[in-house]
Amino acid sequence: MGTVAELVRRQWDDHRTGLRDEHTTLTHHQVAAGAAARAALLTELMPDRPGSEPHLGLLLDNTPEYPLWLGAAALAGAAVAGINPTRRGAELARDIRHTDCRVLITQRAHLPLLDGLPLPGLRILVTDTEAYRALLAPYEGTAPDELVPVRPVGPDSRLLLSFTSGSTGAPKAAVCSQGRLAAAGASLVSHFGIRAEDTHYICMPMFHGNAVIADWAPALVAGAGIALRARFSASRFLPDVRAFGATYFTYVGRAVQYLLATPETPHDRDHSLRLGFGTEAGAVDAARFEARYGARLVEGYGSSEGGAAIQRTPDTPPGAIGRAAPADDLAVVDQETRRECPAARFSPAGVLLNADEAVGELVNRGRNPFEGYWRNPEAMAARLRDGWYWTGDLFYRDADGFLYFAGRTDDRLRVDSENLAAAMIENILARWERAAGVAVYAVPDPAAGDQVMAALALRPGAAFDPAAFADFLAAQSDLGTKMPPRFVRVVPELPLTATNKIHRVALRRTALASPDPTWWRPTPTAPYEPLTPKAREVLRAEYAERGHPFPGQPATEAGQPRER
Known part of the structure; x- marks a missing residue:
């Protein structure tokens, strides 16, 4: 397929609608022109210097500026680091410095995140200001073919530095070249039959590889339109799909569960959506989604790293x-x-x-x-x-x-010397009709190995009935004898990373010290009963007797806010 730069240049003669959000509509030609103007500005801001990488950071919501700057970087021979706006303080500064960003593109809403951070030599452009528009104005009208890139552009040119979720440590920035991104887009176009008449709805954050590699890139290859939602919203999903005529979207983690938790209406199938592509929805929720909305979900597997598909x-x-x-x-x-x-x-x-x-x-x-x-x-x-x-x-x-x-x-658990995988247990527990979301994770056993703990987010209006839950477990023919959770924590919502993946680190940190209502089985066959302060003290003594720390710390000490 060549390069992303070639795909951006190809839009120049296309005057169909190419990019929309609730405030802006641009043709494909205007997208190419906007990318070219920003690329021309980049060549002035980041001249090629020995030992200095042409990297820019994007600290933006899903606004039209995001894809415009992606296209600009491709044309200019620069690379983009997507900066996660849910990061804070030293961690946020680390991400920007680690990726050697010389320019940071942001918006006024995110400026407070940068206050006081040690970012020497960083040029910051704020998109929703008059100063930004004035800076960009002299370059408007630049055609893509007129550009002289900062560095020569080819399939091997670095384009993306995509951070991993970082839920278990400092996030890593995976490199993606123009050739690999273009090839990934072409593969999805072929696999799903994506057409120029389609509209891709991007509601997952564009700082994450899912939205760029699996949504933006195939739209660019096919010449399809793109519609943006600044941040994922379950309540706005269906109205957006209808308003934009969206036919395709991508998802990560628990987004599908949040969509299914919205109130059903007789008009849930009144839309143009044909396909959703993503990961971690699970077979149960994928079937529920298709039954309710009439659109197919395809579970895939891949990563920003691209090492296996x-x-x-x-x-x-x-x-x-x-x-x-x-x-x-x-x-x-x-x-x-x-x-x-x-x-x-x-x-x-x-x-x-x-x-x-x-x-x-x-x-x-x-x-x-x-x-x-x-x-x-x-x-x-x-x-x-x-x-x-x-x-x-x-x-x-x-x-x-x-x-x-x-x-x-x-996420592997070892219970009574048997290895278990959290995802397998989650897929079974997700069948419970009262569950809107499920997370399974290990807590240390007082003696050796692990015990199974589950966090349940319930559907609106549902209450946790321990007897009904136990009956449900007993009826699942594929639930192995070591799989039933000994501990069940009922949460108002599951803690998530910024990319909608379950934040199991946060769950494991609080473990048995969680302030949420928690139920447990004193023995494997006993009924579930509340984990009272007295029961916690009995457990604490059991761990202490065996010389092991009690699993968990209070939520205020764990320091893990829920992210949505």
Whole structure:
């Protein structure tokens, strides 16, 4: 496909509607012209200097300025670091400095985040100001073909520095070249039959790879229109889809659960939406979404790093993600022995019979498009070991080669010497009709290993009924004997990262000291009962007797605000 710059230049002669939000409408030509003007400004602000990278940071909501600056960077031979506006203080400054940003594009609403931060030499442009418009004015009218880029542009030119979610440590900036981004867009266009007449609704944050790689890039390749929502809103989703005539969107994490939690109406199918593509919705919620809205959700697998991809085919069984992409040599391996795990075996009811040996880490043993992390050799070494690309994700594979997601390697539990994957338990608990969202995570057992804890966000108007929940568990034929949660925490909403993924670190930090209503089983077969202060003291004494710390600290000490 070549470069993203070529795709931006191709818009110049297209006068159809190309980019919209609730305030602005631009044709494809105007998008190309706006990108060219910003690229011309960039070449003045960031002349090529030895030892200085042409990197700019975007600290923006999903406004039209975001895709315009992406296009500008592509034309100018620069790279964009998407800066997460939910980061604060030293962490935010670290992200900007780590990616060597020389220019930061932001908006007035985010200026307070920068107050007092040590960012020497950084040029800050504030898009919604007269000063910004005046700075840009001399470059308006620049045609893309008139530009002299800061550095020569080719398929290998660095374009994105996409931060990982950072829920378990400092986020890493994955490198993505113009060629890889263009190829990813072309692959999705081919796979989903995306057309120039389509409109892509971007409601996931554009600082994250999902929105740019899986939504913006295929629209650019196909010549489709783009509609933006500044920040994800479940209540605005369907009105936006109708207003923009959206046909395609992407999602990450729990966004689908929030959509399903909105009140149903007789008009839920009155829209043009055809397809949603994303990760971590789960088979239960994907089926609920299609039944309610009449639009199909396709669960995929990929990452900002691009080291492994799984493609869904029409014969993919329920619950599976798909098979390895043709170019990949994917295997599920034991993390200790490096040996390939045996194929999964299922009972007639669909119960995974050999999870302990079948679940392992997904690796790519062949060539892959992973282009590295920006200035992070330790993370590179952890990702590339023994000549393989290690995804950090748990999977199992059936006898026909279909792959099933089982969670992150950090989400593995070991209960009574049996290995369990959090995602597998979550998929079962999500069937409970009262649950709007589910998160499963480990708390240390007083003696050894782990115990299963679940956080439940309930549907509007629902209450937690411990007996009804226990009856539900007993009726699930594929719920293994070690899987039922010993502890159930009822939360008003699940704590999320800025990319709508469950923030399990926050849940594990509070664990049994959570202020939320928590229920527990004193023995595996006992009824659920409230975890009272007295019960907590009994547990605390049991941990102390065995020389182990009590799992959890109060929420005020954990310092983990809920992010939406």
